[in-house]
Amino acid sequence: MTNTSMSTREKVEKSMVRRRAAEKRFRVYGMASVLFGLLCLVGLFGDIINKGASAFRQTVIQTEILIDADYLGINKKADDQEIRNADFEGLIKQHFKKLVQPEGRSERRMLYSMISAGAAWQLQEAVMLNPSLLGQTMSINLIADDDVDQWFKHDRGTELHNNRMNETQVKWLEQWIEQGMLKTQFNTLFFVNGDSREPELAGIRGAITGTFLTLLVTFLLSFPIGVAAAIYLEEFAPRNKITEFVEININNLAAVPSITFGLLGLAIFINIFGVARSTPLIGGLVLTLMTLPTIIISGRAAIKAVPPSIREAAFGLGASKMQVVFHHVLPLALPGMLTGTIIGMAQALGETAPLLMIGMVAFVVDVPGFVNDPSTVLPVQIFLWSDSPERAFMERTSGAIMVLLGFLVTMNTAAVMLRRRLERRW
Template identity: 60%
Template sequence: MSNSSKNLKKIQDSLVWRYRAEKAFRWCGIVAVTLGLLAVLALFLDIIFKGKGAFSATYMQLEVTYDQELLEIDNFADQKQLIVADWGALYKSALRAEFPDVRKRADKRKLYALVSNGAGYDLRERLLANPRLLGQSESVWLLADDDIDTYFKGWLDGDPYTARLVDNQVEWLQQLITTQRMELRFNANFFNRGDSREPEQAGIRGAMIGSMLTLVLTLILSFPIGIAAAIYLEEFAPKNRWTEFIEVNINNLAAVPSIIFGLLGLAIFINFFHIPRSIPVIGGLVLAVMTLPTIIITSRAAITSVPPSIREAALGMGASRNQMVLHHVLPLALPGMLTGAIIGMARALGETAPLLMIGMVAFIADIPGGFTDPATVLPVQIFLWADSPERAFIEKTSAAIMVLLSFLILMNISAVWLRKRLERRW
């Protein structure tokens, strides 16, 4: 046999395992992509399954009598009476009337725990809206306590969670369930209220408004400055060491861990400039500093994508460099810049770590009304709830995550849409 045919034989023999290796390598790739996609799926399914319950809340129907004696109210104009009145007594007496055999103090306390302790204020709102009810009685759907909510939702799924209830309470609840006086309703509180220590009364309105105020400030600060910096670097900057230094700085800042920006905010903005903690102003400042490099980088990319012929045409018609940039390059690059800004804002909306440093992690029940009111933001609210020991907060946390994610998805979709719609291919 000649040398070459021996080689051919060798090659042909090796082909079997070479093809096998080829196949295995390809499969590795498929497995990797699948694993990544599975992770996405697992994350979303987990959050949705945990959080879907939070959009409904358990209510129970009780016959409430607006007893004038009990409330000690005779004049609705008297603010003091309204403040002093024991509104909780209304639902407590309604519960006692519903379960007259409950006598012992400890049992009564357990009985009162069926209803959310915020229900008194709901009754107050009802009465103030309709003062003729005073002295009358009506049947009202009252918000149940979070443990009852957990129990009832579990019961509906055939697996009630009773670890936080005593036997009596379960008995009472079963009584209410059999008379069809417990039901799930849309949880409007979740979207209309601020934070609360009681899971059933806690809502994300405060955090949403806080996030909005913070983001508005971030956008106002970082977008114009980012664009200005990008224009300078792309169109005007001389090629020298200083420009290079600026560029290196920007690229590095984009990769600095976000928590470092929190340290910057704490040391410079709070301790040096004495800006108060916990307000959207400081949050907006820190997030603006953090997103600025990202916006500069995307804006520069948008400016470079404008073809030089546009610039030459403008200059050829006698425009100055400023006119060329402001009248021609900037309008053409703006869609790309906007896309970058939206993506930067989406990142700022999801950011948590630096805000922990500047006191936006405080418990704030009121809905902020302005840039200088104490506020928290959605991701920090999620962090706070995730840390709470109450079981009912797990569901709230997941629901808040769903809200946050839908905002992010909305922003990203609009960025993609904007790019498709406005961006021109040259």
């Protein structure tokens, strides 16, 4: 009898040892998977930051240039139009020709190619702001060409060879470095300019403005519609097969690929209603279709989280169904609805595929002023730059990704803080 009981006890102890070992292995596997995911995330962010941090610095050529009024053919009383028509590009070429003294036409072309096309615009803007500069020598930081920018920030002093820079140009650049003319400064153009064919002039202001206007349209449409649909389905809709059919399809729409909504917007809003392509209005309409299921589902979950005792107490005091919903249930469920809306907006912020279907992939230089102006959005701008062969565009692609990730992290952090601040625990 004792031997039998000891044998059973030993079996139980061995079983417990195996169970504890299995539990320990499971915990180790879980920790290893979390650690692996964090390492991948750190590696991804590290690679993006490593490639994109230099996009926030721009190489400039610091020089003192004589604003020759006779060469420009204008005087201090000239109006803005006359200043715009003046040949500032020729003035800059003449200045660097005297400074470097290139031999022959080919060397002159090489010299002029090292200066950005935006340098003449810089000089023009300075004179327009202060016409008294005419006839004086001014110190200015002229934008260098993107090949010079890449050489100065990445290739100088290494064994890397930029095939677009020859030995003569490198010799000139080394001389400028010795003279203190070549340096880097914060790239303000990256934030204040729209898109450009020249990498050193390309910026994200147009894309950010288009993104803001698109998300504004999305929020103004999706939030009231989503909240109204959630309230109706949860509080007022009769429980029948039609309601079940609608609920099932809303849940299914939340898992539909986003490009499907782009096709839907193309077929309905553009082909039937004639909404203009590549505008924040059509982009907001398409993203509204995509975010509505998320907002409705989160809204219904927030309404369900309100305790039944709140409703019962309101009914006991003689409140009507409408008063119970809008005076008691909705205020308590609103924090959860706002959280779901912010998460849906963050999802819309990172979408590219549906916007490609409605023409927001177009090259747009001007910054949009309203929802019906041609524009693009930040994810599409990243897509366009990533397809460009110039090294400087690849650098700006990573820089724009950093800005986009900053917006996404901010929106998700705001959702978490809003939920913790406003939600009530029962």
